[in-house]
Amino acid sequence: MSKHKFDDINLNLCNFCGNCIAVCPTKAIEIGDEKPVLTGNCISCGLCYDNCPGIEVPFRKLENNIFGKNSTSDIGVYKNIFISHSTDLNIRKNAASGGVVTSLLTYLFEEKNIDRAVVVGMNKNSPSEPEIKIVKSLSELSSTSQSKYTMIPLNSILDKVKDAKGKTAIVGLPCHIHGIRKLQDSGWLRNDIITIGLFCGFNVSHKATEYLVKKLGFAKEDIKKIEYRAGKWPGGFRIESKNGKKRYLPKEIYNFLMPMFVPKRCTVCPDLTGELADISVGDAWIEGYKGWSSVITRTEMGDKIFKSAVKNGYLKAEKISKEIILNTHSHLLRYKKRGIIIRMGNMKPLFDITFKSMSRSEWLKEVLLFLVIKISRSHLFRKIILSLPIVFIIKMSTWSKRFLKKGV
Ligand SMILES: Cc1cc2nc3c(=O)[nH]c(=O)nc-3n(C[C@H](O)[C@H](O)[C@H](O)COP(=O)(O)OP(=O)(O)OC[C@H]3O[C@@H](n4cnc5c(N)ncnc54)[C@H](O)[C@@H]3O)c2cc1C
Known part of the structure; x- marks a missing residue:
């Protein structure tokens, strides 16, 4: 076993699975803001590092x-x-x-x-x-x-x-x-x-839920129930307050929020x-x-x-x-198995698999998606888009559904 310590883990690679928290023999790692945090004494046993699927999935x-x-x-x-x-x-x-x-x-x-x-x-x-x-x-x-x-x-x-x-x-x-x-x-x-x-x-991120809660005019402490796939398939985001106020947004809202969150x-x-x-x-x-x-x-x-x-x-x-x-999952399989190469940049978890090559049109689609994600993650873009009224966000999510249906 390695003698790595918790601080040796590159948290940019963390997928928040929770492995490190479970294996730590001194219970020194706790759940933080969508990242594990070291709150106790790290004894450099290497268990968290060696069991981290963020760094490597062989x-x-x-x-x-x-x-x-x-x-x-x-x-x-x-x-x-x-x-x-x-x-x-x-x-x-x-x-x-x-x-x-x-x-x-x-x-x-x-x-x-x-x-x-x-x-x-x-x-x-x-x-x-x-x-x-x-x-x-x-x-x-x-x-x-x-x-x-x-x-x-x-x-x-x-x-x-x-x-x-x-x-x-x-x-x-x-x-x-x-x-x-x-x-x-x-x-x-x-x-x-x-x-x-x-x-x-x-x-x-859970910040997407927090954003929807706030945007739909609910206070966290007044919420009775939240569902992400409520209603007839494929369902949608439904929120209900303790005094009976209800709002529903179709599932495609997540296609729209995804690049930002x-x-x-x-x-x-x-x-x-x-x-x-x-x-x-x-x-x-x-x-x-x-x-x-x-x-x-x-x-x-x-x-x-x-x-x-x-x-x-x-x-x-x-x-x-x-x-x-x-066929039915083709665009996400292309995204995962081929487009991943474009998105990896200098963030390189170890996977020991060979990524598939892409045709010219697949490259174009994946580069486009990469750019959409890159721009959407920028602070300024998020600030502007998320400040828009919810009706615009709903309109744009319907539009993004059509865009995805066209095979991008
Ligand atoms: C974040 C996320 C992304 C998904 N993306 C796709 C996709 O791209 N394509 C696709 O075909 N399907 C996707 N799914 C799976 C799909 O939404 C359904 O979960 C799946 O079809 C099982 O449905 P079910 O009716 O059989 O499950 P149900 O009987 O409704 O049971 C759902 C189970 O999922 C577990 N669960 C729910 N959320 C989480 C979570 N965040 N982490 C761990 N466990 C959880 C619950 O504990 C429950 O046992 C995704 C699911 C999640 C949570």
């Missing part, structure tokens, strides 16, 4: 550990690909897409295949803040459905489940799963955890589909299948769990080909 090594082989495709190693949705109407209604994640966890709990699940809900006392939860029963699960478009240091809680008896399932974004696989590779975390990965094109490390993540998870789940942008989820089963265990949940009536599923996923 994809080939980790793939070999998990699958016994390396991927040859943009969606990683897989066994089967499905589109699916929950058979429970309530779960489906409250979910981000098809309610597959919540139904899978329901199945695992009811069949006594897991004793706990690490998931994300919203904080009861401060409903505009996300909360990492270790859920031990079905009744606690329903409040954790839906995507939260905000940075969450999920893995910071892993020291609480590390030595717990019985089985654990964890739902996380690709960056969280990278962290978990690194912890397993180093021997810090056990290997029998069930990992459910979410597809992720990009995440945004995307954390820099997210722009150099090459993983859209949660390639190191046992099972990956995303939206299904397939004509005729609105409100379904895309599902990729990757390990023997993941494939077995998903098929059993279908067989036992928790999920409805249809098998689809790899090409359908490649």
